[in-house]
Amino acid sequence: MKVILRADVKGSGKKGDIIEVSDGFAKNFLLKKGLAEIATATGINEIEQRRTADAYHRAEAVKAMKESAQKLNGTEVTVPIRVGKNGKVFGSVTTDKIAAALADLGYEVDKKRITAKIAMRTLGLFDAEVRFMEGVSAKIKVNVVPLE
Numbered sequence: 320m321k322v323i324l325r326a327d328v329k330g331s332g333k334k335g336d337i338i339e340v341s342d343g344f345a346k347n348f349l350l351k352k353g354l355a356e357i358a359t360a361t362g363i364n365e366i367e368q369r370r371t372a373d374a375y376h377r378a379e380a381v382k383a384m385k386e387s388a389q390k391l392n393g394t395e396v397t398v399p400i401r402v403g404k405n406g407k408v409f410g411s412v413t414t415d416k417i418a419a420a421l422a423d424l425g426y427e428v429d430k431k432r433i434t435a436k437i438a439m440r441t442l443g444l445f446d447a448e449v450r451f452m453e454g455v456s457a458k459i460k461v462n463v464v465p466l467e
Contacts, residue, residue, distance in 0.1 A: 320345045321358035323366060328354055335366055384451040391428075391449060391457040396420040399466040402442065412439035412463050417447060421459075439463050 322345050324336050331349075332338045337358055340349065349355035356362060398420050401409040418430040428449055435447040442463050450456045 322349055322355040323358050323362050324349075324355050326354050335369070337363060337366065381452070381455070384455050387426075388449070388451050388455050388457040391421075391426055391459060393458065393460075394421075394424065394426070395444075395460040395462055396424060397462045397464055398439075399464050400442075402465040406442070408440055408442065408463075410440075412445075412461065417459075417461055420461075421449075435461070 320342050321337060321339055324332050324334055324338065327333050328349070331340065345355065345357075350357070396417060398412050398416050400412055400416075403409065414430040414433040414435070417433050417435075418428050421428050432450050433447055434450065435445060437445065439445050439461060442465060445461045445463065447459050447461050448456050449459060
């Protein structure tokens with residue numbers, strides 16, 4: 320019997336899969352617990368349309384992320400930080416401060432997406448990376464200056 324899974328079933332398939340199972344397994348377990356429905360032409364067509372729409376939306380999201388990464392790539396942000404009389408920095412520059420500086424420039428970036436290879440505990444120019452998704456990232460420069 321062909322069924323369309325409504326939920327993930329261990330050993331059988333994931334939600335939305337169309338699978339062939341024995342009649343007893345389908346009637347006594349899958350259908351009885353509401354984990355599946357009998358595969359009809361309408362249901363199969365609906366699943367295919369949903370998959371096509373999901374693929375399109377995923378591709379559009381990837382395209383938008385790539386455009387954002389391209390705009391952001393090479394951007395230099397200035398982050399002011401408190402400095403003592405002898406030039407010693409109080410604390411370090413966090414990803415939260417970098418995200419706030421990017422927001423001032425008009426880029427909305429989540430602080431969790433920003434990574435820096437080294438801690439920014441001195442004044443100067445540092446490299447950081449904004450990772451939008453796997454394979455899509457932008458390199459930015461962070462200029463740490465004294466707060467006036």
